Amino acid sequence: MTTEPTPAPLPASSPAAPAAPVQAPSPVAPALPAAPSPAATLPDGAGPPPARLAYDAYTWREIAFLLSNLPVTVIGFTYAAVVLPTGAGLTVTAIGLPLLALALMGARLLGRLERGRARGLLGLRIDEPSPLSSHNRSGNFFVRLWTALKDPVGWRSMLYHLIRLPWGVLTFTVTLTGLFVLWPVLPHVVRAMTTVDRAMVRGLLSPSPDLERRIAELESDRGVVIDTAAADLRRIERDLHDGAQARLVNLAMGLGLAKEKLLEDPEAAAAMVDEAHGEVKLALRELRDLARGIHPAVLTDRGLDAALSSVASRCTVPVRVSVELETRPAEAVEGIAYFTVSELLQNVSKHSGARTVSVDVWRAGDRLMLQVHDDGRGGARLDAGSGLAGLAERLGAVDGVFVVDSPEGGPTTVTAELPWRDRPVTLTKEG
Structure with a gap:
């Protein structure tokens, strides 16, 4: 078995030694920042990610919102344009005001759906207003009717759908045309239009923070007042039952026994009457203390x-x-x-x-x-x-x-x- 001899390496200074080619470092492309993943909602005070020429998921969600503007605004405008004049025109009849109240409740529902659309596609965080039933829990029909008629959330939602039709037509047309004509700059155009949509939703469909907080406070305060009044009534009932009422029962029994002994044992009857007189004084004192606890006469006078x-x-x-x-x-x-x-x-x-x-x-x-x-x-x-x-x-x-x-x-x-x-x-x- 023979082996081929391995050629000896040539010295570096030898002219026959070929110069080793210098390999230039291959350029490394800078890493592009990853597109932010669209969240369901944006935190308070945070805006959408900056618009880029590239079409990321957030841009497509904005495009979907603008394309859905047309059918949504047509439905909302048609509803508002029909029920509002009809209810207002029938206010001279018995069904006018209830119909107008139902129209405002329906506008509330449309506003809720619109907030959900903005939350899902634009990531816009909008709190829901308090339910209309929490503003008034009275069983009176007219009180509930008046509460519904002066509902600011319903009126703002009605206004929102009345003014949105021209904007819905414009944004739908521009977005649909831009998909074929304005493709390179469409993300920036879409961002500008959805900024206007965000402002409309925040301005007309957001609940008033001060009003909602005040409603919550009044709800809590009303519960405190009701509980306090109930506790006071229980205290008065207990004081009457265990104090003055019990003494008056004993007084009646003592006077009954004294009446029976009046002829048989006048001295014992007199002692019973004297004891009953003492019970009367104690009962009167307890009643005065109870009346003072309810509302003292000296305060009134x-x-x-x-x-x-x-x-x-x-x-x-x-x-x-x-x-x-x-x-x-x-x-x-x-x-x-x-x-x-x-x-x-x-x-x-x-x-x-x-x-x-x-x-x-x-x-x-x-x-x-x-x-x-x-x-x-x-x-x-x-x-x-x-x-x-x-x-x-x-x-x-x-x-x-x-x-x-x-x-x-x-x-x-x-x-x-x-x-x-x-x-x-x-x-x-x-x-």
């Missing part, structure tokens, strides 16, 4: 100054009361202020360990201000379920403010604000 002074006199801690009001507020506001201070003074008596308390009431513009200050141990909190939390909820239900400043070790200052409403003038007829 003499106002906050006298009523709060009366409450302060029953507090276990010395209280200084200062009421600086030139006029009296409305009865409802006055009552809330009275019971707020009354409950705060009860908390001071039970929990604060204070030596002195001050109560100040004054008016600042259109607000009634209350402040209760004590030099107790502090540590009061607005924790859920506490008495202070209940007061805060009650004041919040009438657009009031409740602030507690109570560091550990004291002192504690509770400040409350209530909207001022003037007491209506009562005209009396003499003679």
